[in-house]
Amino acid sequence: MYLNAERARGLMKDFGIDALVASTPENVTYLAGTVGWSNKVYVYSVHMFAVFPQDANRPPALVVPGQEVTYVSMQQSWIKEHYTFGGRSALIIPPGAKAQTPEEETYLGMYNNDARRAKSAGAAVGQALRERGLDKGKIALDQERVMPEVRRQIGEALPQATIVDGADLFRLIRMVKTPDELKAMRAAAELNERACSCASLAVREGATENEVSSVFRAEVGRGGGMWQWFHFCSGRRATGIFPPTGKKIAKGEMWKFDAGVVLGNYQADTGWGGVLGEPAKQQLDMWKATEAGFDAAMAEVKAGVMGSKIYRAMLDATKALLPGHNGNFAGHAIGLEQREVPYVLADPAPIKSQFLPPSSDFPLEAGTTICVENPTQIFGVGGTQIEKTVVVTRNGWEPIYPQERKLWVRPA
Numbered sequence: 001m002y003l004n005a006e007r008a009r010g011l012m013k014d015f016g017i018d019a020l021v022a023s024t025p026e027n028v029t030y031l032a033g034t035v036g037w038s039n040k041v042y043v044y045s046v047h048m049f050a051v052f053p054q055d056a057n058r059p060p061a062l063v064v065p066g067q068e069v070t071y072v073s074m075q076q077s078w079i080k081e082h083y084t085f086g087g088r089s090a091l092i093i094p095p096g097a098k099a100q101t102p103e104e105e106t107y108l109g110m111y112n113n114d115a116r117r118a119k120s121a122g123a124a125v126g127q128a129l130r131e132r133g134l135d136k137g138k139i140a141l142d143q144e145r146v147m148p149e150v151r152r153q154i155g156e157a158l159p160q161a162t163i164v165d166g167a168d169l170f171r172l173i174r175m176v177k178t179p180d181e182l183k184a185m186r187a188a189a190e191l192n193e194r195a196c197s198c199a200s201l202a203v204r205e206g207a208t209e210n211e212v213s214s215v216f217r218a219e220v221g222r223g224g225g226m227w228q229w230f231h232f233c234s235g236r237r238a239t240g241i242f243p244p245t246g247k248k249i250a251k252g253e254m255w256k257f258d259a260g261v262v263l264g265n266y267q268a269d270t271g272w273g274g275v276l277g278e279p280a281k282q283q284l285d286m287w288k289a290t291e292a293g294f295d296a297a298m299a300e301v302k303a304g305v306m307g308s309k310i311y312r313a314m315l316d317a318t319k320a321l322l323p324g325h326n327g328n329f330a331g332h333a334i335g336l337e338q339r340e341v342p343y344v345l346a347d348p349a350p351i352k353s354q355f356l357p358p359s360s361d362f363p364l365e366a367g368t369t370i371c372v373e374n375p376t377q378i379f380g381v382g383g384t385q386i387e388k389t390v391v392v393t394r395n396g397w398e399p400i401y402p403q404e405r406k407l408w409v410r411p412a
Helices: 005-015 025-032 066-075 102-112 121-130 148-157 167-174 179-201 209-222 281-298 307-321
Strands: 019-022 049-053 061-064 082-085 138-141 162-165 226-234 254-263 266-276 331-333 340-344 369-378 382-392 397-399 408-410
Touching: 005 167, 019 025, 019 121, 019 167, 025 049, 025 167, 049 121, 061 066, 061 121, 066 082, 066 102, 082 102, 082 121, 121 148, 167 340, 179 209, 179 226, 179 254, 179 266, 179 382, 179 408, 209 226, 209 254, 226 266, 254 369, 266 369, 281 307, 281 369, 281 382, 307 369
Parallel strands: 019 138, 061 082, 138 162, 254 382, 266 408
Antiparallel strands: 019 049, 049 061, 226 254, 254 266, 266 382, 331 340, 331 369, 369 382, 382 397
């Protein structure tokens, strides 16, 4: 189960929250363990919710749109109480027809249960909370995927409830990963690593940046994932995260990339770089600075450390070998979102949230997953980077997946 129920209930108690209501695909996955499609595709018109009460004696619930009934039936969430809304879909059930599998039982159960079919998404959320005795409670609503009309429906269905914006509470709960989450993240990281390695092997003289990128995208697809970006650039373009073009890679040029993949709603992010042909001294010096800064940052990673300390260690060690370098962060937390709490490892920035600390710079907890990354670049020369994902432990860190980082030197 992805959900850290003990941590969730503890934080809900601390903040006086009686129920969590998830709305984003990421938070629905976190609570229910299911991965939808329609709430990703129809961002502004299809709503799906998961309800999780603080009281362990009150069962959780899923509010399922018609488009997701089949997916929820197939995935067999640990949440067994389902609510739907709107009209029935086109389905003929012959007299005497009976379900033969758990998938069919769940499917017909949602289809035929008019007692738990509401007129609207908001009304269904209200019904689920009323039936759990939470209609007068304090509800943390994951507001970031709730359209104004549906928010109004929820308010009308629960006139005596106190409804607060709860997206940040979800992020605080999710900061510490469960074993099942780490397993999902490991699978995403493995796919991303494999696709990036295949793309790096496609670097050759005369190959275009687009051709290399197509290798990455194809490998991600073969693995059942979805690529989110593949910033790939070479030569003078390798001084940032430019998108790939039809530019041909030439002998002696540096090349670099940053790659993001999602698999089962869990994220992976990585990057590295190389040279086509024998590296020049300036290119090797840039890599040594990148490596030194990265290693210095990793030496600081452990439970209780502030993100700013990791960042300052990276910046100082990089600048010592590469004067003029001015990196402004050392990475970010990752999980169901590409940037999770505490967002970026950098100097403190103010946060305005009833659930989060007042500053972005607060101690990392054991079980937090972070991407540590150090890009370096010189205009007119090129650039490189190192990025790895690790799990913060009490006394250090562990890799989410084996990730060797070297300056990739491809034969010209």
